Amino acid sequence: MAFATRHFVRTAASTSSAAATAAAKKLVVKHVTVIGGGLMGAGIAQVAAASGHTVVLVDQSDEILKKSTKGIEESLKRVTKKKFADKPEAGAEFIEKTLKNLSTSTDAVAVVHSTDLVIEAIVENQEIKNELFKRLDKFAPEHTIFASNTSSLQITQLANSTTRQDRFGGLHFFNPVPMMKLVEVIKTPMTSQKTFESLLDFSKAVGKSPVSCKDTPGFIVNRLLVPYMMEAVRLFERGDASKEDIDVAMKLGAGYPMGPFELLDYVGLDTSKYIIDGWHSLEPNNPLFAPSPLLNKLVQEKKLGKKTGEGFYKYK
Secondary structure, eight states: OHHHHHHHHHHHHHHHHHHHHHHHHSOOOOEEEEEOOSHHHHHHHHHHHHTTOEEEEEOSOHHHHHHHHHHHHHHHHHHHHHHTTTOHHHHHHHHHHHHHTEEEESOHHHHGGGOSEEEEOOOSOHHHHHHHHHHHHTTSOTTOEEEEOOSSSOHHHHHTTSSOGGGEEEEEEOSSTTTOOEEEEEEOTTOOHHHHHHHHHHHHHTTOEEEEEESOTTTTHHHHHHHHHHHHHHHHHTTSSOHHHHHHHHHHHSOOSSOHHHHHHHHOHHHHHHHHHHHHHHOTTOGGGOOOHHHHHHHHTTOOBGGGTBSSSBOO
């Protein structure tokens, strides 16, 4: 019995020591490069800069980046109105410090030389993303972690375009990034524990609540949300209920802030179609991923939702 106790103590001490060593090796992210100046990229850049990170936001043109910076400034003003309602001077200082941490560039290759973390938030296109990561892989330091904000593509396939599969993971933020608290941290079979823990720590450092998930289609939220929205469309296609009644039912019966058709229009019908088509190609026999004739028709007619003025509903 005494031997067993001593053995346990030694084992526990050894495990604790190993954990401490692993923790010591974790990368503390200080410098962040965000590729893509759209809503998601700008939002990620904002929260990273606001939490004290040095951030470079990259896009193809200065015009896009000026628009992104203006959007970040406006977003910061909205944040300070709530966060520093009674302290306008503190709010102004917060905005100034955040913007000081942020710079922009049109040359991704040049800025990755001195970055700890690259977060990609560009168009949802496998080939374009692969080409970007393949190019940056040649110039980024060995310690640099690569992450994608993709919501529908496999992180593993993106990682395979680089030589740093162990330093590659998913960081899926939600729109609007400054307001939404969740980040899905995706670990592929090749992602090292050190990288995974570094991504978790970074997510917490920017004020988010991370959840972890394996590299499965849609991760957690979209894997549940997209099939739900598609089933609502099928319910409507069969004539079982009107889209208006389906939306009311889910808002009043399930407590959702938006019904599935309102949400589809908000997200963009083209985005939803792109996701479901991609999943269908991966798992053609999965009924949850079956395409919708009605959704395809609306997208073909350029009725993409709120952004075009018409989707399942019309918008003025």
